[in-house]
Amino acid sequence: MTPELLTLLFFGALLVFVFLGVPLAFVLGGVSAIFLYFTWGMDGFYMVSSRVWSTMNSFTLISVPLFVLMALILERTGLARSLYRMMHLWMGGLRGGLAIGTVVICTVFAAMVGISGAAVVAMATVALPAMLERGYDRRMALGCINAGGGLGILIPPSVVMIIYSMNTGVSVGDLFAAGILPGVLLATLVGLYIAVRCFLQPGLGPALPPEERAGWPEKIQSVKAVILPVLIVLMVLGSILGGIATPTEAAAIGVLGALLSAVLHGTFRLAMLHEALVKTLGISAMIMWIFIGAHVFSTAYSAMGAQALIEGLVMHLPGGAIGALLVMLGIVFLMGMFLDPIGIMLITLPVFMPIVNHFGFDPVWFGILFIIMMEVGYMTPPFGFNLFYLKGAAPDHITMADIYQSVLPYVLVILVGLTIIGLVPSLALWLPGVLR
Numbered sequence: 001m002t003p004e005l006l007t008l009l010f011f012g013a014l015l016v017f018v019f020l021g022v023p024l025a026f027v028l029g030g031v032s033a034i035f036l037y038f039t040w041g042m043d044g045f046y047m048v049s050s051r052v053w054s055t056m057n058s059f060t061l062i063s064v065p066l067f068v069l070m071a072l073i074l075e076r077t078g079l080a081r082s083l084y085r086m087m088h089l090w091m092g093g094l095r096g097g098l099a100i101g102t103v104v105i106c107t108v109f110a111a112m113v114g115i116s117g118a119a120v121v122a123m124a125t126v127a128l129p130a131m132l133e134r135g136y137d138r139r140m141a142l143g144c145i146n147a148g149g150g151l152g153i154l155i156p157p158s159v160v161m162i163i164y165s166m167n168t169g170v171s172v173g174d175l176f177a178a179g180i181l182p183g184v185l186l187a188t189l190v191g192l193y194i195a196v197r198c199f200l201q202p203g204l205g206p207a208l209p210p211e212e213r214a215g216w217p218e219k220i221q222s223v224k225a226v227i228l229p230v231l232i233v234l235m236v237l238g239s240i241l242g243g244i245a246t247p248t249e250a251a252a253i254g255v256l257g258a259l260l261s262a263v264l265h266g267t268f269r270l271a272m273l274h275e276a277l278v279k280t281l282g283i284s285a286m287i288m289w290i291f292i293g294a295h296v297f298s299t300a301y302s303a304m305g306a307q308a309l310i311e312g313l314v315m316h317l318p319g320g321a322i323g324a325l326l327v328m329l330g331i332v333f334l335m336g337m338f339l340d341p342i343g344i345m346l347i348t349l350p351v352f353m354p355i356v357n358h359f360g361f362d363p364v365w366f367g368i369l370f371i372i373m374m375e376v377g378y379m380t381p382p383f384g385f386n387l388f389y390l391k392g393a394a395p396d397h398i399t400m401a402d403i404y405q406s407v408l409p410y411v412l413v414i415l416v417g418l419t420i421i422g423l424v425p426s427l428a429l430w431l432p433g434v435l436r
């Protein structure tokens with residue numbers, strides 16, 4: 001059978017089973033194992049086991065369950081409520097101020113927890129009812145939470161960046177440093193969009209009436225809510241970027257900071273810790289199974305000769321390097337509507353990285369564009385994960401149609417930010433260069 005036909009059957013089978021709802025780990029591992037057996041025979045499985053053993057021996061991999069545990073503990077501490085109260089006091093008097101404040105809190109959460117769902121669930125529980133109660137347009141309120149929550153996979157520490165690093169050999173520290181300015185840029189663009197829309201259409205995000213606005217003593221008192229998040233960010237991110245700790249060691253420090261946060265907020269309970277540990281185990285096990293399936297996938301992919309075939313197709317696209325880049329990002333965007341970021345990376349990176357190297361793209365810069373496009377997919381219908389996190393935590397009267405309708409302007413804003421970073425690579429590469 002020719003490599004062209006094998007490749008077509010291989011990816012066709014993957015898509016069919018994914019759309020049938022079969023768990024991704026089983027799709028990757030099962031379909032790939034069948035194709036691997038019929039191309040390399042039993043010898044291919046020896047190579048798979050060797051690669052899996054090498055991955056599971058990685059010290060960096062331990063940081064994944066630690067960052068997940070940190071996120072789950074922080075989600076249960078009441079920290080989001082304290083942060084939102086502070087933003088409510090400081091920004092409620094501005095048109096769209098509560099929505100802008102929500103984006104700022106999502107940015108802070110992203111810098112603490114490294115995953116997207118935590119900020120979305122927290123803000124849908126705390127901020128969304130408050131905004132709706134004060135007359136905010138539903139689409140404005142839902143969209144700002146959806147867009148702000150997506151920053152969790154871009155602003156370090158990021159579990160997605162750790163897995164990207166493990167699959168490409170790029171330094172985790174460089175990726176973390178590269179994500180800071182783009183993350184701040186995207187948050188700023190979303191905030192500007194909200195401010196301009198609410199200035200032109202005050203009914204979308206009315207300012208709080210004067211009698212509900214706080215005085216300076218109350219505002220200053222509320223600032224103490226920021227102290228703990230800033231300390232956690234400095235403990236985790238500062239220790240990595242400063243070369244004091246590895247990502248795994250910094251993740252352990254972050255778990256300690258999250259536990260201290262729970263104690264200081266009076267929300268620490270053994271039952272809460274047990275629940276967070278059990279959920280961490282489930283998430284981590286899922287990630288590890290996807291890793292194993294992905295190794296079978298990449299081995300089968302190479303065995304069939306599909307890598308050379310797809311590289312040749314992409315390299316002959318119109319537009320040269322720019323055309324290839326747009327096609328790769330377009331594929332990530334489409335996959336982001338249906339799959340989780342880890343699955344997307346483990347499927348696409350074996351295909352994309354030889355193309356990235358061929359055209360001389362900086363892998364750190366490409367990684368930031370790649371992650372932003374996954375973020376866009378995460379917030380885009382029909383099956384973007386943030387949409388369902390949001391629906392699960394939103395009040396009952398919020399429909400899926402409301403959430404879908406809120407997406408488009410924010411997706412366009414994020415794509416504008418992506419274009420700026422694509423045209424000005426130094427936005428992603430300047431800070432890693434300074435810290436090396």
